[in-house]
Amino acid sequence: MIRRAQPWLGTLVDIAVEGTSSQDAVTAAFAEIARLHRLMSFHDGASDIAHINRAAPGDVVRVDAATWNVLRLAGEIADLSGGAFDIACAPWLVDRQILPAPEHVQPLALTSAAVFSLDDDGQVRKCGAGWIDVGGIAKGYIVDAAVAVLEAAGVPGGCVNAGGDMRAFGVSRVPVAVRAPGAPGRAARHIMLCGEALATSGSYFSARAHRGGVVSALVDARDGRPLVSAASASVCARRCAVADALTKVVLATGDCAHPLLAAFGATAFLI
């Protein structure tokens, strides 16, 4: 087995592949992760996301097909979740100093439908002032993209894990420990992952005091309420992008039977 890790996406991305695979395939997967990281970073002023955030209402921004796909899936999940997940929640995160401000004048947090719309051919039309952050879905999307690179290279099986958002593919059966949110160094549950993705969200690493309250990197996008519950939400789905985004829906609604899960063929549990 080949196993490597590099720091991307603000965490460690770990790739494990079956023994007969080549280092070249893993290197190519990391190159794709690096490319997508640069496209979708909120922090990098040259990213597609930064271009969209700085665009004025009415501007059309040309983005990479990958960015466009993430925005489309994010919009779909925002609609179907009644706004519990929405990438236009970035102004709240900037206000809480979880993200750096892209510009001096801070817009109000809006819905993503009010901030941008998607035209064909990888074009994004800015509709209203607002900032988007794909941090709640891009990690999963990038895991899927890395798996696609490995599969295309003929790797028979393995696992890509971006700081807890992971996907097992091919012949590999991957044992996974899910952290206990109250004691993140312990495993609360053990799962065997086979041909599917698992993502877990919780605020136990990002929660901190801010202006007399407690904030975290997670928000309920319907009202900006910080998600600081003691629980973590885990979602199993075919695609890691879906699992990643749906953990926020489950955490915001507390509903492990949310209709959105069935719509995507996903299952969830809270710990």
Added chain:
Amino acid sequence: MRYVPLIVLGACAVTAPVFATQYLSPEQAQKLMFPEADAFRAVPLSLDAAQMRQVEQVGGLPARSAHWRVVGAYKGEALLGYMVLDDVVGKFELISYAVGINPDASVRQVEILTYRESHGSEIRLPAWRRQFVGKSAKSGGLRIGGGIDNISGATLSCTHVTDGVRRIAAMAQVALVK
């Protein structure tokens, strides 16, 4: 009552969390970073006080260490670049990593060598840190009690690795560019 402390200690030993993974040995990392190299040679590097101050200015971080573990990669007599080995101790984890540096001091590649996570206070203790000295992924011994490899949970930030890479890039700019 005097037995109570012993019982508590026993319980800690059993439930002590270990999330650990070994990735690459330094030798494997240098081959991945410089596949065309035919020789690797240790480059002794100690920064003087002026260089330490320069590293702080360039990197915007405390220079932390005067001594660095650096390997030069060569093809014949030609220098292809360097690999710098470092460890960071985070809030919860100890990470050993290697940074490939091009001859112009730009970062070529970053590879994690070993990762070990503990949520106890022991990570701050020198004795706990000493147990890693001289160990590598190849020599083993980092997998104490068997690590759990795949963990799903809230994302653990790796800011300190990013900071470490920035410090090494600054160090390379100051001390490795000829």
